Amino acid sequence: MPIADNRDPRYSDDEIATLWRTLRERRDMRHFVPAADAAPLPDGLLERLVEAAHLAPSVGFMQPWRFIRISDPALRERLHAQVEAERLRTAQALPSRNEEFRQVKIEGIRECQELLVVTLMPGREKHIVGRRTLPEMDVASVGCAIQNMWLAARAEGIGLGWVSFFEPLALAELLGLPDGARPLAILCIGRVPAFYPRPMFEDAGWGKRLPLADVLFENRWPDDERAGPTPTAY
Amino acid sequence: MPIADNRDPRYSDDEIATLWRTLRERRDMRHFVPAADAAPLPDGLLERLVEAAHLAPSVGFMQPWRFIRISDPALRERLHAQVEAERLRTAQALPSRNEEFRQVKIEGIRECQELLVVTLMPGREKHIVGRRTLPEMDVASVGCAIQNMWLAARAEGIGLGWVSFFEPLALAELLGLPDGARPLAILCIGRVPAFYPRPMFEDAGWGKRLPLADVLFENRWPDDERAGPTPTAY
Numbered sequence: 001m002p003i004a005d006n007r008d009p010r011y012s013d014d015e016i017a018t019l020w021r022t023l024r025e026r027r028d029m030r031h032f033v034p035a036a037d038a039a040p041l042p043d044g045l046l047e048r049l050v051e052a053a054h055l056a057p058s059v060g061f062m063q064p065w066r067f068i069r070i071s072d073p074a075l076r077e078r079l080h081a082q083v084e085a086e087r088l089r090t091a092q093a094l095p096s097r098n099e100e101f102r103q104v105k106i107e108g109i110r111e112c113q114e115l116l117v118v119t120l121m122p123g124r125e126k127h128i129v130g131r132r133t134l135p136e137m138d139v140a141s142v143g144c145a146i147q148n149m150w151l152a153a154r155a156e157g158i159g160l161g162w163v164s165f166f167e168p169l170a171l172a173e174l175l176g177l178p179d180g181a182r183p184l185a186i187l188c189i190g191r192v193p194a195f196y197p198r199p200m201f202e203d204a205g206w207g208k209r210l211p212l213a214d215v216l217f218e219n220r221w222p223d224d225e226r227a228g229p230t231p232t233a234y
Numbered sequence: 235m236p237i238a239d240n241r242d243p244r245y246s247d248d249e250i251a252t253l254w255r256t257l258r259e260r261r262d263m264r265h266f267v268p269a270a271d272a273a274p275l276p277d278g279l280l281e282r283l284v285e286a287a288h289l290a291p292s293v294g295f296m297q298p299w300r301f302i303r304i305s306d307p308a309l310r311e312r313l314h315a316q317v318e319a320e321r322l323r324t325a326q327a328l329p330s331r332n333e334e335f336r337q338v339k340i341e342g343i344r345e346c347q348e349l350l351v352v353t354l355m356p357g358r359e360k361h362i363v364g365r366r367t368l369p370e371m372d373v374a375s376v377g378c379a380i381q382n383m384w385l386a387a388r389a390e391g392i393g394l395g396w397v398s399f400f401e402p403l404a405l406a407e408l409l410g411l412p413d414g415a416r417p418l419a420i421l422c423i424g425r426v427p428a429f430y431p432r433p434m435f436e437d438a439g440w441g442k443r444l445p446l447a448d449v450l451f452e453n454r455w456p457d458d459e460r461a462g463p464t465p466t467a468y
Contacts, residue, residue, distance in 0.1 A: 009429060010391030011252070018245070018252045019389045023289045023382055050450050054443070055257045056381065059398060061435035063443070067450045075453055090366050101363070129335070129440075130398045132324050136373045137398050140418060143377020144384075147290065148257055151385075155253045157244030164293060164364045164371050176454045184374060195243060201295035206363075209288070210297050216284050217302045219309055220410045 022151050027196045029159030029188070032108040038191040041113050042156055049116075049160075049189070052152035053145035059137035060129030063121075065145050068175055070115040078174060079117075079166075079186065080109045086165040104204055107163040113190035117171070118142060122180030142184055149187070159192035256385050259429060263393030266342040266424040273425060275347050276390055283350075283394075283423070286386035287379035293371035294363030297355075299379050302409055304349040312408060313351075313400075313420065314343045320399040338438055341397040347424035351405070352376060356414030376418055383421070393426035 011019075032038070050067055058064060070076050091102045109115060124138050131137040146162060153160040163186040171183045201207055245253075266272070284301055292298060304310050325336045343349060358372050365371040380396060387394040397420040405417045435441055 008391065009426070011256075011389045015252045015255070016389045018249045019256055019385060020286075021249070022245075022253055023286055023386065026289075026291075028291045047446065047450075050446055052254075052257055054446065054449065055260075057260075057262045057384070057396065057433070061433055061441035063441070063449070065449060066455075068455065069450065069452050072453045086367060090362060090364075093362055093366055106364075128324060128327055129435075130324075130340075132327055132399075133320060133401050134398045134418065136370060136418070139370045139373045140377035140380070143374035144381040146374070147378040147381040150291070150378075151253060152257065155245045155250045157242065162291065164368045167367050176457075178455060181455065184368065184370070192243070199291070199295055201363075207295040207297070212281065212284055212288065215288065215297070215300050216281075217300065219302065219304060219306045221300075221302065221412060221415065223410075 022155055025195060026150050026154045027159070028199065029161045029192050029195070030105045030108050030200065032112040032159060032188065032190040032192055034111045035113045035190065038113055041158065041190065045153075045156065045158060046114055046116075046189070049149045049152055052148040056141065056145035056148045058141035058144075059131050060127055062124070062127040062129075062138065062141070064124060064127075064138040065142050066119045066121050066181070068117040068119065070117065075174070076109065076115055079115070079171070082167065082170055082174070083107055083109060083163060083165045083186065086167060090165060104200065104206070106165060107186070108161055108188045108190070109163065109186065111190070112159075112161075112188035116185075116187040116189065117175060117183055118146060118185040118187060119172075119175075119177060119181050119183045122178045124180065139184065146185060146187070153189065154195070157191075159188075159190060159195065161188040162186075163188060256389055260384050260388045261393070261430045262433065263395040263422070263426050263429070264339045264342050264434065266346040266393060266422065266426055268345045269347045269424065272347055275392065275424070279387075279390065279392060280348055280350075280423070282390075283383045283386055286382040290375065290379035290382045292375035292378070293365050294361055296358070296361045296372065296375070298358055298361075298372040299376050300353045300355050300415070302351040302353065304351065309408070310343065310349055313349070313405070316401065316404055316408070317341055317343060317397060317399045317420065320401060324399060338434065338440070340399060341420070342395055342422045342424070343397065343420065345424070346393075346395075346422035350419075350421040350423065351409060351417055352380060352419040352421060353406075353409075353411060353415050353417045356412045358414065373418065380419060380421070387423065388429070391425075393422075393424060393429065395422040396420075397422060
């Protein structure tokens with residue numbers, strides 16, 4: 001299977017730096033320039049983002065991702081209402097900092113220029129290669145795909161936000177999903193006033209970035225306090 | 235929250251092309267140059283890969299990922315034995331093409347230069363922001379993190395393969411994971427003879443890449459044959 005290939009597989013220093021710039025500057029965006037005021041999205045952007053997703057790896061090559069573009073304004077409003085209801089339920093369910101959470105902007109569904117729902121396809125139980133014992137590998141594959149979209153959008157200067165505040169069964173019904181399909185993401189896509197310098201939850205003091213030593217172990221889970229959950233658990 | 239920023243957020247055409255090159259050339263690798271014959275890995279590579287992972291988004295900023303570097307050769311062998319057993323169980327469980335599957339190389343655990351196990355942290359049930367109704371968002375975040383590692387490795391010319399053939403509870407016991415932690419990936423990392431031109435499962439005829447029209451819908455799941463599972467379901 002490996003083909004003969006004498007080219008240096010390493011990219012140039014500049015190319016490596018560009019990739020790292022993208023990894024560092026990608027942000028989960030919730031503030032968008034309202035669609036009415038925003039310059040149009042670059043031609044073909046949406047198709048390119050789906051193509052980027054489609055270049056992601058998937059367990060057993062199952063390509064479990066499906067994308068539904070929401071172009072109907074009334075549907076967008078119904079979708080927003082579902083998200084808003086779940087945002088308030090989450091605020092109520094938090095053991096503390098409820099009011100603080102309510103102040104944090106978590107989505108730009110109404111303002112953004114394009115809205116995509118990402119779902120798992122139905123019939124996944126037939127795919128057992130690489131997931132006989134780890135059925136959640138389909139979700140992991142969708143994570144890889146959306147990360148590709150995020151990076152591709154950032155490079156074009158376009159913001160993307162992943163919203164996961166919704167009842168999956170209610171959203172599935174709203175979009176006519178077949179049994180077994182499951183929505184995982186509402187993606188808000190559009191021009192942004194500016195990319196955040198740091199993740200919003202970090203800036204809001206909602207959590208702090210863990211030191212690498214707290215996430216990288218050797219041969220065995222360590223028997224000390226690093227093993228526990230992070231101090232801020234909401 | 236959005237800061238004033240008058241710079242053009244769009245990267246240059248060359249930078250965008252570099253990102254796309256990385257997205258296109260990233261591969262799930264199973265063939266590695268045996269560690270004894272391979273040039274050493276670039277200095278600090280492992281730490282850079284974990285840093286790339288750590289730059290990924292995570293739901294509610296929970297950073298659910300933990301990495302265990304396997305440096306003990308005997309432990310690597312025991313881990314390989316678990317994977318080999320699951321590979322054979324998967325072959326037996328397939329409804330057809332069992333022998334064909336047995337011929338496909340699925341991992342390079344013994345040959346690769348570095349081996350990492352990626353696990354979900356314990357105590358995740360306390361984190362409800364963005365996952366009260368979608369608990370699998372922690373898995374999706376780990377998918378984003380590993381995709382970042384994959385791209386960063388590819389840019390340095392280093393192969394990475396995600397192996398998901400194992401019994402999570404058995405692997406958890408082998409590595410002393412606390413209750414609630416769950417392994418999701420064994421990552422094989424190292425120099426490769428060559429990067430595959432296409433995904434191995436695609437080249438092996440195991441599946442074919444779906445046309446974009448089969449994965450991108452508008453406003454509603456379509457009421458036609460596209461709605462069903464892909465024709466090759468293993």
